[in-house]
Amino acid sequence: MTISKRPFTDSLSYTLAKSSILVTLIVGFSLSFLQIGLDYLREQDAMDKFAAEILAANQFAAADASFHLDSPAADEVAKGILQYHYITSVSITNELDEVLAQRSSNLATDKEHTQPYDIFGEIKEFNHVLYSGTGEDIGNLTIYIDPALASEGFVDRSMLVLISGLVRNILMAFILVFVFYLTVTKKVIAVSSALKDLDPNNPRSNHIPVLNVKKKNELDDLGEGINRMLGIISSDIQEREKREQDLYTSQKELTYQANHDALTGLVNRRGFELLLNQAMQSKQPEFVFCYLDLDQFKIINDTCGHIAGDGLLRQIGHLLNNHIRSNDVLARLGGDEFGILMQSCNISDAGLIAQKLIDQIGQYRFFWEGKSFAITASIGIASLTQKIKNTTDLLRNADIACYTAKYAGRNCFRIYQEGISDTSQLHGDMEWVNKINQALENNDFCLYAQKIVPNMTTAETGLHYEVLLRMLGDNGAIIAPNAFLPAAERYHLMTKIDKWVIEHQFQYLSMHPKHLAEVELCSINISGPSLTAPEFQQTVIDKLQYYKIPANKICFEITETAAISNLTDAIAFIDAMHEKGCRFALDDFGTGLSSFAYLKYLPVDYLKIDGVFVKGIVEDPIDYAMVKSIHEVATVMGKKTVAEFVENRDIELKLKEIGVHYSQGYGIAKPCPIAELASSMQTKPS
Known part of the structure; x- marks a missing residue:
């Protein structure tokens, strides 16, 4: 199969050319403007330094003229300073700001003719206070410098930098395009041609050519990788039936994992709720749900670490599994919470079983890094009666009973019964909850x-x-x-x-x-x-x-x-x-x-x-x-x-x-x- 000829504007070379030119122009102009900016700052610094040197060189002569109120001497100082063509005006005053000498250069009036680019700002004033030999303030020496005159040649140099930079960048762009074509585009065309000639029914019949055998680059690595992939595809076709069988097995395992806890191997909350729904729809009587919560788990988990906490949960799960009836279902509902679904069990028998579990957990000791920890549990028991319409109600009732057990001092069980004093405490709590929420809202x-x-x-x-x-x-x-x-x-x-x-x-x-x-x-x-x-x-x-x-x-x-x-x-x-x-x-x-x-x-x-x-x-x-x-x-x-x-x-x-x-x-x-x-x-x- 041959590759159809595409327009030049769609080719990789053209794309690389556009990108290269754009990048080089941006970088080139950025560097040029940076250079011009630095040159401009140097011009300004040079002007400030020049002004400081002029003022320093003439301060004593100006101070002497100001001290003796000698206008001719001051005029001579001003005349001498104006020899520098950057300086457009000089002024020497005494301590009363009376002018002793003031001269201006003729160039000061020709600024707009000599410098059409008004980028240097207004004429800058530089002042130096004159002191007598005793340190008294006896006047001021002030010079005015035209930044445009001080920066002659700056615009020409800047234009030269921009034009030379542009030419250099364009030339570099074309060189990069040519190099990219030889090193990348040409090889990509060869790989693309080989790929189009592949036979889908026999992937191994064609191979991607490796252009550089001695010194391989990324494209050569790509060709070798594609060749290895073709070999793998051929092998996969032969093993399709085996993979399908493995997939079926994996799906069964995923179904199991979706309904079981990975840490303890027990039924998880999702699987347990499915069993509760089945129990609610079942015609068999007397299902009882026990909600078990460990009392000291968080302390062990925080002080000994999550590894210790995981080990405790596995051991407690194993202990509970060994002491429930064969037809009961044990689940880990999350964290340190376990659930037990008891089938064909009345509430009295459930209480006996719950107490047995509490006793077994109380006798158990968890050992970690040479330390021994006593564990207790609180259990809430709720019956699956006809009033229970969904699993949420059943879980809530058992949770309330478990909370009542914790409130009673932990390490015990309580049975959920509507209207009994243990649960009536909750109604009083609800009144306080409403009052608290109102106090928060009304700032009471x-x-x-x-x-x-x-x-x-x-x-x-x-x-x-x-x-x-x-x-x-x-x-x-x-x-x-x-x-x-x-x-x-x-x-x-x-x-x-x-x-x-x-x-x-x-x-x-x-x-x-x-x-x-x-x-x-x-x-x-x-x-x-x-x-x-x-x-x-x-x-x-x-x-x-x-x-x-x-x-x-x-x-x-x-x-x-x-x-x-x-x-x-x-x-x-x-x-x-x-x-x-x-x-x-x-x-x-x-x-x-x-x-x-x-x-x-x-x-x-x-x-x-x-x-x-x-x-x-x-x-x-x-x-x-x-x-x-x-x-x-x-x-x-x-x-x-x-x-x-x-x-x-x-x-x-x-x-x-x-x-x-x-x-x-x-x-x-x-x-x-x-x-x-x-x-x-x-x-x-x-």
Whole structure:
């Protein structure tokens, strides 16, 4: 098969020619204009240097003439300076600005005849102050230079650069086209001709020619690659039936994988929902669904890593599979959540099985890198009754029951039953959820503050306080946070509340600059969910910048439980905000099972010792020892300590005896609206 002749304008050579000419022209003109620009700058610099030299050379003669008010001598100086044809005018004045001498060149009137290109601007003035021998200002020497005269020949040189550059670039373009034709286009035509001569039924009958045997280039590599491809195609034709069989096998495997979890080998959520739908359509009675959630998985996953977490999930899946009935189906629904579909099982038997599973998990220990971890689980049980219309309702009911089990203390199971007290708690929560959403929308929250004072004499003289949240109830009643925050935590509203507090606290500080100036440190509580919210960190940074709040005046408080439960996210958040200048406090420290073990991973600035220990510090030597040990460890790690629940003078004295840095509590100052706190500071006698 022969290749039809195509128009020259469609050829690769023509395309390369256009591209080459365009690129070389752009590059050439760019370099030429750059050269002209640099030449222009050099002309200007030379003129400035020339003016400085003229002024320096004549300053003493001009100063002598100005000092003696000698007009003839000044005139001689001016006349001498005008010998330079760049200079169009010279003026010498005394200290009273009286002209002693002034001369102008005839060339000053001929500018538009001698220089038709007005690109150099107006005549430039250069002035030099004249001083006497004692350093007195006795006058001025001023010269005027015509830039056009000083830059004679610049336009001619510029035109020469442009024309020579254009000729050079065009010549280079044609040379490149010729080279491209020999090295690329000619070889492409040879490869194209060989491809058109291929026989589709016998790909191996023709081969792409390799033009350069000794020194191969990319086109030769392309030809060899095509030849190898033709050989592969021929082999594939012979193996088509085998591939079709392999494809069928792969499809079966994909179907299995689509309905099974790759980590544990259990049925996944998609496959489990298919089984639930089949159960709902089945006429067989008494299906029960158990929703199981591990209680400590996130801590292990964050502290030991995802590999350890994956290993735990595989082992728990194996354990559960060994302790369910043969006709039950176990599935991993996602994360650390498992589901069990029990067939021909009443709710009482399901409870017995659930308790057995809880006991087995409780006896199990997960070992990782020489450490042992105890695991517990919470289970929610829901029956597949006639009222259940879809899988979503069944999953929701079991999830509510599981949540009720967690709320009851974890490591137990609960059965979903409408109208029973366990689930009726949810209706009360819903009322609080509505109130919280209305408070967020209508700004029915208000900010309180409680002072934090140093126990020792320090250089800190400003105001240090913690921001507290209250809700405005009916008739202006103030609602404490323990009434509405539990519902906010359960229904994922804490991040919205945190954003509201940050927005309004920053706004208050911005609108009261005098109060902001008095603030040493303002502590704001951050919840665990906010640490994991992707957008929360950027929101805080944006608000700091928008309200222009000094970041070093802001301290974020994170509870020990929230920090440990979200360890990776907590560390990332702390590091990011530390870079902006903010500080961090670890709240309620000491209540966790492994407080000190996690402390070295958390780069906080303050430890707030839990009030459980502080309240009994006077009477209970164990509490005293606990507070002392926390303070000593914190001091070694370079962190400051804050004692909470300081309710009387005796507690305060004990804390000072230990060396705790700060105290906070009703014995120090009761919470009050921030406006009142700011007002008390302003009216405090100096």
